Amino acid sequence: MNITEPSFDENEIALLRECLSSKWVTQGPMTERFEKLLATRHQVKHAMACTSCTAALHLATLALQLGPGDEVIVPAFTWVTSAHCAEYVGAKPVFVDIDLSTFNIDPRELEAAITPRTKAIVAVHLFGLSAPMDEIMAIARARGVAVIEDAACAIGTTYKGRLVGSIGDVGCFSFHPRKAVTTGEGGAVTTNRDDLAVRVRSQRNHGATGAPDASDEPHGPWTMATFDNLGFNLRLSDIQAAVGVAQMGKLxxxxxxxxxxxxxxxxxxxxxxxxxxxxxxxxxxxxxxxxxxxxxxxxxxxxxxxxxxxxxxxxxxxxxxxxxxxxxxxxxxxxxxxxxxxxxxxxxxxxxxxxxxxxxxxxxxxxxxxxxxxxxxxxx
The missing domain is CATH 3.90.1150.10 (Aspartate Aminotransferase, domain 1)
Known part of the structure; x- marks a missing residue:
């Protein structure tokens, strides 16, 4: 008996066929469709699909402009990339202990770990159970600290009636095959902050920052994007998104x-x-x-x-x-x-x-x- 299995049926096949027939298989209209379903479900302004939750966490730290000298608080019991995301940008992960009754971060330990260098808290919703967001948000807001919700395990999870991924500054989701909804590999970033959404969209797409100023040269077939950021290629393909759209229909x-x-x-x-x-x-x-x-x-x-x-x-x-x-x-x-x-x-x-x-x-x-x-x- 397997520990888990994904749920696939003819809906995934039909949407994959639709995607392949369109000849558009990189990030495009199917990904946008998937993102809209995520944003609606989790009651956020922005949902941006990417290659994995690891990528989502990396994009979150980039969007929050964390870097060397900054500290990021992370529960000591979690998947390793909850901490890796701080390392990726040169920040320091600071571990704190958990509450054994929930396996999530202990707010008392969290508060004791805050220093003047603390710039973010990774609130992990482990195994599909929300972290204690009232306490976490109160601590964070009192000190001007950002909150990254690591919702890798938590699509559809609520905290006191609120959808996770919409409570902190930014949320990060996984669509790995062990998750309730899967795209094979895949992830997403959610946020209600326009500034963070702009940065995430740029950073996942090589650092693209839009079209150049038309006053310098009229736009035409020769027009290419500007690249004012150092970004990455962390885009989800439409093939994967097609599976995600079908999965969201049965969530x-x-x-x-x-x-x-x-x-x-x-x-x-x-x-x-x-x-x-x-x-x-x-x-x-x-x-x-x-x-x-x-x-x-x-x-x-x-x-x-x-x-x-x-x-x-x-x-x-x-x-x-x-x-x-x-x-x-x-x-x-x-x-x-x-x-x-x-x-x-x-x-x-x-x-x-x-x-x-x-x-x-x-x-x-x-x-x-x-x-x-x-x-x-x-x-x-």
Whole structure:
């Protein structure tokens, strides 16, 4: 049993055929269509598709004009590119610990980490659960700090009724195959700020800044764009966007099914005292890109034993994600001490992501929970 599977049908095939028949396959009308769907869904003025959420995070730091001497606060338990985006522009990621009940940034640790050099906070909505945005925004606004919402896992996620990606200064989304909506690889930047949108559109398109001044030379077939920025080629293709348009058409059903499966997991696991279920935070808005449990006893060794037992039954699992500060690049460069972020380490060492995917049957779930229960009790 796979940990997840994308949901494809004839809708994706039809839109791919439409795209290929048009002969326009680079960024173009299909990408614009996809962007409009994203902007409408997440209630933002601007949605700009790009090659990945990693690219989106990079574009966000560029648009905010972060650079050397600046500090960017990042939760210590997240995917590595939440921190990489600061490194890309020469800023310094400053890790803070998480709340184990949500796996998201702890506002108390966040506030303690603010310095005069802090210029941005990366608020990760991990596994599809919103970070505590009221507290984060209050801290940020009081100090004039920008907020980047890392919503890689969180398309459709809400926080107290508000769509994530519309709360901070800029949002970043992923359409990797493990996400609820996929374009194979792909990402998007969202914002309500016109100035940031202008910069993102330029930076994802080689640094193009529009047509030259027509007073210097009348525009004609010879007219080419100006390039006043040093940019990148981070554009999404219309082929990928065609898949995204089809995926957006089934988003509500996909999220509804994930929530149903997650609620059922939580009920099935409720009598297993050695397992912590994902019940913290604004669970009403959780979209469960991943259903992540935590092993309460036995640490990493016990967690690994349980994952091994499930693998023996062809049930695929993964750890939740990384304690980024102890990965080689960051450990070598910044020498963070492991004990500075105990919850992040505990989360890395004791989390298990259980299978959750469209059309997962009750029998599939029963099988996962049955074998997990047997492994927890030491049965073969």
């Amino acid at each position: 509500d059903n996909l999220l509804s099914e994930r929530r149903r499966l997650a609620d059922r997991y939580s009920e099935l696991l409720s009598k297993m005292n050695s397992i912590a279920r994902p019940l913290g935070g604004d669970v009403e808005g959780h979209t469960y890109q991943s259903y992540v449990i935590r092993v309460l006893d036995g640490g990493r060794k016990r967690r690994n034993e349980l994952m091994t037992a499930l693998a023996a039954e062809n049930i695929q699992t993964r750890p939740g994600t990384h304690a980024v500060h102890r990965l080689g690049y960051y450990a070598d460069k910044y020498r963070w001490r492991a004990e500075q972020f105990p919850n992040a380490i505990l989360a890395e060492d004791t989390t298990i992501t259980l299978p959750i995917f469209p059309k997962m049957s009750n029998e599939d779930q029963d099988r996962v929970v049955d074998f997990l229960d047997k492994a927890c009790r030491g049965s073969s």
